[in-house]
Amino acid sequence: MRLGKIISVSNLRVDILLENRKIDIRNIVYAERDGRRDYFEVAQIDGSIALAIPFGSVNGLKKGLDVYLHEGGLQMEYSDRILGRVFNAFGGPIDGLTLQSSCTKNIYNKSLTLSEIEIAGDILHTGIKALDFFAPMQKGFKMGLLGGAGVGKTVLIKELINNVYKGFGSNSVFIGIGERSREGKELYDEMLESNLLDKLAIAFGQMGESPMARSRVVYSGLTLAEYLRDEKKQDVLLFIDNMYRMIQSNSEISAELGHMLVDNGYSTTLLSDVSEVEERINSTENGSVTSFQAIYIPADDLADAAVNALLSHLDGQVVLDRKIAEKGLYPAIDVFHTKSRLVTPEKIGKRHYGLVNEVIRYLAQYQELEKIVAVLGIEDLSEENYNIFYRSRKLRNYFTQPMFVTEQFTGLAGQFVEISAVLDDVEAILSGKYDAEDESTFSYVGAINHG
Template sequence: MDPLTIRLNTTFLRSRVPNLTVAAKNAGLRPATVSNLCTGKIPLGRAEIRTIVLLAKLANCSVDDLIIIEDYSKKIETGIKTIDLFAPLVLNSTVGLIARPDMGQLALLAEVFHRLKNNSFKTITLTPKQEDPGLKDLLHESDYIAAGFEEIAVLLSDEWKNKNILLVVDRAHVISGELGDFNQNLQLKEVLSLTTFLMDLSGEAPDEDLPFGPLDTIWQFDAELVAQKYYPAIHPLFSISESYPLDKKQNRLQQDARKTLRRYRELRALYAIRGYEKMSKKEKNDFTRGQKLEAYLTQPFFIAEPYTGQKGCFVKIVALFNDINKILTEDLAELEASSLLYKGDLDTVV
């Protein structure tokens, strides 16, 4: 598949023009051509501009609404629901993890390494300047544990040339300026991609405005989720990715999910004061929907299987956004929030 692909937004088009074949013919288009564009037999890039313009006119929308741009050179699907929804991972980006100790940042990094290292990625951890018991799983999932940046530079220019690299660096190496010097001297042409994760073992990052400097993605951890033992404890409101290519539907669902969880957090305070019965019907509905969404975003990890006895799960992005849409728009009265805890997609919920 090409790194950059454009395709027709067939679902949107058919929803706007139900009897598409007849409408296309009446507009002067060949039905076979429109059908082949919808099925992908004719690449959108080969379509005449006149055809796309007429289809947009039939759908009463802009040409941009009919075109989906998929940048496969950037997307990294982790299968971790809360990441792929709120702060997705992008090739060649820098990700900052903002967390206090024991909030699960090391477990999350180890899980990301576990999921991606057999998917054409090589994983490296630069030995932190301080020790932490939680490093065990991360180091176990690392293909290489480097003592310094010099080792990494040699590795990338020799044995791992032309590889996709995932690198974990502690904040202490950022403050010292070592990471900046490494990035400045690195010849990126030596690797296919270098995606860097910046962690903080000191726990000071949440107290700083820019603890790591400029970032492409922020994974901020949430004390409320940790207190409830809801993992991964990624904050749904403050974890963001600036450069991830979401299509319009996914972007809308992401924003609606944030609004739902923001409102749920407000209602929890009212619930504690007034009780559930004194809430209005709309408040009850908003509360229940947010409660289910928050529970759904928990997930069992593969690396935790020996400790929890529960199998890890990978949730595909398509299933994730379909589930989010169901939780936000359908009643799902038969599902209790507790039944969604530490499950995969909704199809796995009994």
């Protein structure tokens, strides 16, 4: 159906003079030239002019080209054929294999109602000491992994895929938003090589792709997860790397639409964009959706508006810090900002709860002592502070961990550590049992085994 003509073109926006007004926001339209089609999504309608966002490059587009409606809008495969496959943001397979489509669904699904949402769930162990100790998880949780550039978010996500997905025995979905294509391909290769691909569905809109691809891939990916939850009635693991990039691409689009930008150039619709996506990531009585969401912190600014918009939806957060990474301590977890809704005496027990508080008290004190020691030396510390100083350094080292996914880099074998062992070890360090040991023996080990 012919809708109208193009009357203006800029980098991320095409204006269409409508002859036919039967058109809605988020309808997909296309123009044809030299035998190829350029797709656009309608973003705004001002009287008889529609503003649309192109899916790809606009080079070569002209005024006067006819625009047609693409029936059905953006569709994603909605069947068992999604497993083991890789899709782009617009629902097309990109792994070079053919797809015999049996059923598809529009990617803009509605969010869940209050009565549909299920909040109970069992505890879920990740085998990563610092995560299970400071930010324990349960099924159906949304855990944010936050960090600035290059402090280890992606490594942590990959370790979680390794530890949780492999042990979980259920289907999972990975959504790559605005991250490196190299890492995306590596993930695919690794899953293929270790025969884990058949339970995984992947959607990619990586950083070299258009803003539209990066902005919409999350909807495509969520449609995959919803199929597994609603039709297969399964507990689903959802890995998203990286949620911030969706907001970033929205602000690129928003700027071109001429919207007033807020707070460091974010789009006006920042909060509603985030809610629309996050409210779809929930558990129902059919099955749970447990998500790990990597969140990039721009310019190392934890107070960033986009980061905070995402944080308000999460049940827990793990914050990675550059100052800790700088010291070679990985995962570079900032324990003071890492938390989980589960850390209450009722949920994790009094012992675990008490230990978390004690460790944080020690490490907070250590920060102060570090400054004193640098100036006055260790000799002038009281006995109590002397113990806190050395035990804190041991604790700090203890929460480093060799990862399975970095074996080739560190030369150390990965370790999966049970939470019971972590609690025993932490208790022993705090009690002074290991005061005579050298602190370096606590670095990059699993559970301590000192006889």
